[in-house]
Amino acid sequence: MSENNEYTPPKVWKWDAENGGAFAKINRPIAGATHDKELPVGKHPMQLYSLATPNGVKVTVMLEELLALGHTGAEYDAYLVNIGEGDQFGSGFVDANPNSKIPALVDHSTDKPTRVFESGAILLYLAEKFDAFLPKEPAARTECLSWLFWQMGSAPYLGGGFGHFYSYAPVKIEYCIDRFAMEVKRQLDVLNRHLADKKYMCGDEYTIADMAIWPWYGAVVSNTVYEAAEFLSTHEYTHVIRWTKDISERAAVKRGRMVNRAWGDPSSQLRERHDADDFETKTQDKLEPDNNDK
Amino acid sequence: MSENNEYTPPKVWKWDAENGGAFAKINRPIAGATHDKELPVGKHPMQLYSLATPNGVKVTVMLEELLALGHTGAEYDAYLVNIGEGDQFGSGFVDANPNSKIPALVDHSTDKPTRVFESGAILLYLAEKFDAFLPKEPAARTECLSWLFWQMGSAPYLGGGFGHFYSYAPVKIEYCIDRFAMEVKRQLDVLNRHLADKKYMCGDEYTIADMAIWPWYGAVVSNTVYEAAEFLSTHEYTHVIRWTKDISERAAVKRGRMVNRAWGDPSSQLRERHDADDFETKTQDKLEPDNNDK
Numbered sequence: 001m002s003e004n005n006e007y008t009p010p011k012v013w014k015w016d017a018e019n020g021g022a023f024a025k026i027n028r029p030i031a032g033a034t035h036d037k038e039l040p041v042g043k044h045p046m047q048l049y050s051l052a053t054p055n056g057v058k059v060t061v062m063l064e065e066l067l068a069l070g071h072t073g074a075e076y077d078a079y080l081v082n083i084g085e086g087d088q089f090g091s092g093f094v095d096a097n098p099n100s101k102i103p104a105l106v107d108h109s110t111d112k113p114t115r116v117f118e119s120g121a122i123l124l125y126l127a128e129k130f131d132a133f134l135p136k137e138p139a140a141r142t143e144c145l146s147w148l149f150w151q152m153g154s155a156p157y158l159g160g161g162f163g164h165f166y167s168y169a170p171v172k173i174e175y176c177i178d179r180f181a182m183e184v185k186r187q188l189d190v191l192n193r194h195l196a197d198k199k200y201m202c203g204d205e206y207t208i209a210d211m212a213i214w215p216w217y218g219a220v221v222s223n224t225v226y227e228a229a230e231f232l233s234t235h236e237y238t239h240v241i242r243w244t245k246d247i248s249e250r251a252a253v254k255r256g257r258m259v260n261r262a263w264g265d266p267s268s269q270l271r272e273r274h275d276a277d278d279f280e281t282k283t284q285d286k287l288e289p290d291n292n293d294k
Numbered sequence: 295m296s297e298n299n300e301y302t303p304p305k306v307w308k309w310d311a312e313n314g315g316a317f318a319k320i321n322r323p324i325a326g327a328t329h330d331k332e333l334p335v336g337k338h339p340m341q342l343y344s345l346a347t348p349n350g351v352k353v354t355v356m357l358e359e360l361l362a363l364g365h366t367g368a369e370y371d372a373y374l375v376n377i378g379e380g381d382q383f384g385s386g387f388v389d390a391n392p393n394s395k396i397p398a399l400v401d402h403s404t405d406k407p408t409r410v411f412e413s414g415a416i417l418l419y420l421a422e423k424f425d426a427f428l429p430k431e432p433a434a435r436t437e438c439l440s441w442l443f444w445q446m447g448s449a450p451y452l453g454g455g456f457g458h459f460y461s462y463a464p465v466k467i468e469y470c471i472d473r474f475a476m477e478v479k480r481q482l483d484v485l486n487r488h489l490a491d492k493k494y495m496c497g498d499e500y501t502i503a504d505m506a507i508w509p510w511y512g513a514v515v516s517n518t519v520y521e522a523a524e525f526l527s528t529h530e531y532t533h534v535i536r537w538t539k540d541i542s543e544r545a546a547v548k549r550g551r552m553v554n555r556a557w558g559d560p561s562s563q564l565r566e567r568h569d570a571d572d573f574e575t576k577t578q579d580k581l582e583p584d585n586n587d588k
Contacts, residue, residue: 007468013475013525029479031487099484114433118443125436139408149412152443156450174301181307185323190393193325231307
C-alpha cells in the first residue's frame with residue numbers, strides 16, 4: 001500500500017484478496033453467493049434479515065412505528081445477518097437481495113413472497129402498503145420522496161466516505177478525511193437550514209424521510225457513530241440536534257434501534273425479534289441488570 | 295496535503311478554502327445560496343435546471359421517452375446549470391433544490407409549482423404523473439423500485455468514489471483506487487448476473503430503473519467516463535454491455551443525452567432545450583459539420 005505521489009495505477013486492476021485490510025472478508029469485487037444457505041422463515045407476515053446499522057435501523061423503526069399504529073400486518077420476524085462472517089453471501093440472502101447488503105425484507109402476505117431490498121425502497125414499500133408515514137397531499141408527498149432519495153444518495157459520503165476514512169481505514173489519509181468531512185458538514189448544514197422552521201423533514205408530519213435520515217445524521221450529532229462530533233463541530237447544527245432528540249424519544253424508535261443489534265450494552269441488544277414481548281424482557285433486563293439477584 | 299502514515303487528524307476540522315484543489319469552487323462545507331439569482335422560466339409545463347452528467351441525463355432521457363409516447367404534458371424547457379461557475383448556489387436554484395445539486399425539476403402544471411429534486415425522485419415523480427415506465431403489477435413495481443434505490447445508493451461509490459480518485463483527485467492514492475475499484479467491479483457484477491436472463495432490469499419492460507442505471511454503468515462499460523474500461527476489465531460484463539447497447543440505440547436516449555451537454559463534439563451539445571425542433575437543427579449540424587460551406 002502506498003499513499004505517496006508517485007503511485008501510478010496499473011493498466012488493469014487485479015484483486016489482491018490477501019491484502020484487503022480489515023474488510024477483506026466482506027468486500028469483494030464479485031457478486032453472487034459464496035455458499036448455500038437457506039434463510040429462516042418465522043411465523044409473521046414480514047421477514048426481515050438485517051443488522052442494527054443505520055440502514056437496518058431505518059426499517060426496524062418503521063415496522064415498530066406501524067405496529068404502534070395498530071397495523072398488525074406489519075408483525076415481523078427479524079433475523080440477524082452477521083456481515084463480518086459473510087452471512088450476506090449465503091444463497092438465500094442473495095436471492096432476497098442480489099446486492100448482498102442488509103437490510104432485506106420478504107413480505108409473505110402477498111400471493112407469492114415479495115422481496116424488497118435497499119432500505120429506502122423498503123420504507124416506501126411499507127409506507128404504501130399500510131398507507132402511513134407518507135403524506136397524502138401530492139406536493140407534500142413529492143417533498144417527502146425528494147428527501148428520501150436525498151438520504152440514499154448522500155449517506156454514502158457519510159458512511160462509505162467520511163466514516164470509512166476517519167474511523168475504519170487502516171491508514172489516516174488527510175486528503176480523504178478533508179474531502180469527506182467537508183461534504184458531511186455541507187449535508188448537515190442542508191438539514192440544519194431545512195429544519196430551522198420545521199418540526200420534521202416534511203413539516204409537522206413525521207414521515208419515512210425522518211426515518212431514513214435520523215439513523216445516519218442523528219447518530220453523527222449525538223456522537224454514537226465514528227466519535228466525530230467534536231471533529232465535525234456538530235454542536236453548530238442546533239436544529240438537527242433538536243430534531244434528533246425529538247425522534248430519539250419515540251417509544252417505537254427506542255424499540256427499533258434495539259433489533260438486530262449485536263454490540264454495545266447487552267441490555268440494548270435484541271439480536272433476533274419474533275414477538276412484541278421480546279422487548280419487555282429486555283427492558284426488565286435494563287431495569288434490573290443483575291437478574292441473578294432475583 | 296499529506297498521504298503518509300503519520301497524519302493525525304486535528305481535534306476540530308477547519309475549512310481551508312484556499313487549498314481545496316480543482317473542486318474548491320464547487321465543494322463547500324456550508325449549504326445555502328452564495329448570491330441572488332432567479333431561475334428562468336420558459337413556456338412548458340416542466341422546467342428543468344440541469345447539466346448532462348449521468349444524473350442529469352437520467353431525467354432528460356425520461357422526458358424524451360415520455361414525449362415519444364405522446365405525453366405532451368412532459369414538454370419541457372431545460373436550462374444549463376454550470377456547476378463549475380457555481381450556478382447551483384444561486385438563490386433560485388437553492389429554492390428549487392436546497393442540496394445545490396443538479397438536476398432540479400419544477401412542475402408548473404400543478405396548482406402551485408412543485409419542486410422535485412434528486413434524480414431518482416424526479417424519475418419516480420414523472421413515472422407516477424404520466425403512469426409510464428413503472429410496472430403496474432405490484433411485485434414488478436416493487437422490484438423496479440428496489441433497483442431504482444439500488445442505483446441511488448450505489449453510484450456514489452462509482453462517481454464520488456472511484457471516478458474521483460481514479461480520474462479527478464490531484465494525487466493518485468492506491469488505497470482509495472483499490473477500495474473503490476473493487477466496489478465498482480462488484481456492482482457491475484451484480485448488474486451482469488441480473489441481466490444474464492433479462493432484456494431490461496425488470497424483465498421485458500423498459501423502466502425508470504434502466505433510465506437510472508444506464509447513464510452511470512452504461513457509461514463505464516462503453517468507456518465514456520473516467521477512461522477506466524481497461525482498468526476495470528469491463529469486457530467481462532457482457533450482459534451489461536449488451537443491455538447498454540440496446541438502450542443507447544433508442545431515439546429518445548440519443549436526444550436525452552444531448553440536452554444540457556456543454557462539452558465534447560459541438561454537434562452533440564444542446565446546451566438549452568426549449569422545443570422538440572431544437573434536436574433537428576443539431577442533427578443537421580451533425581450531418582453537415584461544416585455549416586460555413588453552405
